[in-house]
Amino acid sequence: MAKSKVWTLWIIWLVTFPALMAYLFLEFSPDFSDYWFDLLAFAIVISAIAIFPIKIGNITVFFVNGVSLAAFLYFGLLAEVLLTQIALVALLVKDKLKKDQSYRIASNSTMLLLTSIAAAGVYYALGGEHGELAFNSFEETVPLIGYILSYILVNQIFIAILSAYLNGENLFKLPRTLFIDSGITLLGFPLGLVLYLMYLQIESIAVFIVGIPFVLLSTVFSYYHSSQRVNRYLHVTSEIGHELSKSLNVKSVLDTFLKEVKQLIPASHIYVFDIIRDSHTMSLIRYLDDQGLNLNKDSQLRRGQGFAGKVYEEQKSIMITRKKDLEELNHELPANAKSALGVPILRNNKTVGVLSVASREFNAFEKYHLMLLEILANFLSVAVENARHYETAKNRSQKDQLTGLYNYRYFIEHIHEYASDLEAKGIEENLSVIILDLDSFKAINDQYGHESGNEVLAELAKRLKNLIGERGTIARYGGEEFTILVKGMTHEKVIDMAEEVRDEIANEPFVLYKTINGNVEVKEINVTASIGVATYPDQCETPQELIRNADRSMYIGAKRNGKNKVASLTV
Structure with missing residues (x-):
């Protein structure tokens, strides 16, 4: 992302967030002295929910709005804002935010704050109040409905604006992910209302009793969506295998493979090593960096030398997500590599090469990335072998055996x-x-x-x-x-x-x-x-x-x- 956009987001945050938080504190002057334990319970539950998000495209969805609704109805706007910001911190910590994604702190914090204020504004404009509410009258129900609808609407507007600004998407195009986000957000409000009504009866115990279903629901949805995402990646991986099988020469196979891996795995560098038979050394036959340069770098590694050599020596896949673990193994990797994956390329249960990728980001890879890379390595092995057989057969039919010239x-x-x-x-x-x-x-x-x-x-x-x-x-x-x-x-x-x-x-x-x-x-x-x-x-x-x-x-x-x-x- 352009640095100018990142700086713009941080400037907006610095201008709006401190000023609005100070205004909310001075305007509402809340007294939470008798409710610290209750608010702590809300903070624990909302943080637990936040660490099980659902990623839909570029959107991250979590069920914190239900808990924040209960806090808003009883304690007011400032408590709701503080809790949503706490949830955001828990989410970003769990996501192990990378350096190039630091703008998410400013963008998400500002978006949550403005959404909360806008929804609360509608609530107050419709005569809504805080404290003990029964919602058995028109005067109490209408503000609640207005709050829920305006929260969803304003949230989607901010998401659309942010996507248009960051990714260049059409501001007026409504992607399917926005409707899914709206549906999931709407699903959280009934549970939030139940939490609020139970809190009126049994206070902080209700936060944990109702909070557990919130956490379980978030966990189930999160793991379900993760499995769906892995399934999509597996489908893409299968398509890559079919694409490789179409290539009838080794160069084409390798070029196609690197291009596809680059799109599937978040790697800044990709290496393909071929093991030189019976010599315990490997030769680098393909290399691709994050600028798209496909270079045949002149590099050879001995068994056990460097990261790829370690994969060759141990004959198994290796994932390293911390820079200090790479310091003794980065012989062939760039000096700024902080994460790496390596898998052996097998043929007839024998290691004939090594496929490795590296990233400049900490914790850039997950376990499913390693699984995908292992599958891709198998596809590569088969495709290269088929291409070599084809080239051999082609040469025999086209070349003169004595001179090596065409026949x-x-x-x-x-x-x-x-x-x-x-x-x-x-x-x-x-x-x-x-x-x-x-x-x-x-x-x-x-x-x-x-x-x-x-x-x-x-x-x-x-x-x-x-x-x-x-x-x-x-x-x-x-x-x-x-x-x-x-x-x-x-x-x-x-x-x-x-x-x-x-x-x-x-x-x-x-x-x-x-x-x-x-x-x-x-x-x-x-x-x-x-x-x-x-x-x-x-x-x-x-x-x-x-x-x-x-x-x-x-x-x-x-x-x-x-x-x-x-x-x-x-x-």
């Missing part, structure tokens, strides 16, 4: 798919194919053996990858033939690229290694290549003719004219 099948399909895509989009773009065939390669196999021939092919593949880089797509077309697809380049520049390839092959000898009786024999041989080039639409009428025309260029223009040449033909 003939992939190259042909890629040209057809790319050309069809250009045609469908109405885009005109030059496409070129360079095809090369090693000269007299059969003689190399005959003289040095097929194993040495394979060494030449593998070395040529490395040279082509280093030379071409991102400028083209390289494939082993078959045997000693290689092809390169070049996109968006003029025919003349493709000819220059083909000359680079020819020079790279002809001007640098290929080194062969042969082991004879335990001795390694090193042999350098010179190799040349004949190269053909075709460009669409310069040398062919359709992209599908590129390979055929490039092949014709190679044989007619290069092979038949002395080899070790680059050639292209016109249509």
Whole structure:
């Protein structure tokens, strides 16, 4: 939240709260000297109720209004205000208020105070009084109804204004949470009236007798809502699992995973470590900070080193909510980390990685966060394993085993798919194919053996990858033939690229290694290549003719004219 908004809330509180409290004390001049024990009983009960709140969206609801109503009817406005402020303190202490949420002290305190004063104003305007009331007459009942209705209305108005100011929500939009809040608030008033009537009969004992149902009701609603919230998180977690299963490569799985975890867990830093097999060390393969930076930080941890290393060593989930417990374990965590969660990533009951998150806030995590992280770690393990299997299968179907280059099948399909895509989009773009065939390669196999021939092919593949880089797509077309697809380049520049390839092959000898009786024999041989080039639409009428025309260029223009040449033909 912007600091200007926080300062505005605190300034409003400093201006209104002390002044209004002083006014209430001077205006009503209450004498509580004979009721300290009774008021203490009210304070105990209202605090007990406050520590079991219900969180609905950004709204926190608790049943203190019933107790405050009983106190208001008998003791007056000042007692009611003091009790609601005490309840607020109990709530904030129980919530372990974080630094970036300190504005809630000012906003909630001001809202409760103004709501109490507004409702009391309506009560007094309708002729309401304090003390022993029977509510068996029109004159006593109408002010009570006015108080209850105005309390609910004013409370909702302040909540709407505060939500609009803090979260930018539409001031006039009535979210479902406001109606739920109103219903729960209305539910507390009948119990408050019962408490008041019993207090008239048995005094402070009534506070505890009726207060117990208040506390139980708050507890039941609080735990029920918490379970519903966890169920919603579990549903979201399940959806994340389905989303991960759609990703068919490891990078996509990890990127999707970090994005989803960031939205589900209140973490400022997220780490994914991969355990290096049989080395007792871990390598950081993904990292995401609270600014959304997805970085592959260069970091390795030994087993037992740092927080993630501790998770690896103990082979179990760990939750730390206090900074001092992290001081000896924050090797990889930021210096300002105050809370952390870590879970092992399991595959076949074996730890293969560690997922850890950290926060700059104290007590940032709850037990259900740890449960969610464990489920997510299992989803990640399965998704990564599936993606790796898919990538392996894909590489086997698309890559040449000897050279690691794309194979003939992939190259042909890629040209057809790319050309069809250009045609469908109405885009005109030059496409070129360079095809090369090693000269007299059969003689190399005959003289040095097929194993040495394979060494030449593998070395040529490395040279082509280093030379071409991102400028083209390289494939082993078959045997000693290689092809390169070049996109968006003029025919003349493709000819220059083909000359680079020819020079790279002809001007640098290929080194062969042969082991004879335990001795390694090193042999350098010179190799040349004949190269053909075709460009669409310069040398062919359709992209599908590129390979055929490039092949014709190679044989007619290069092979038949002395080899070790680059050639292209016109249509």
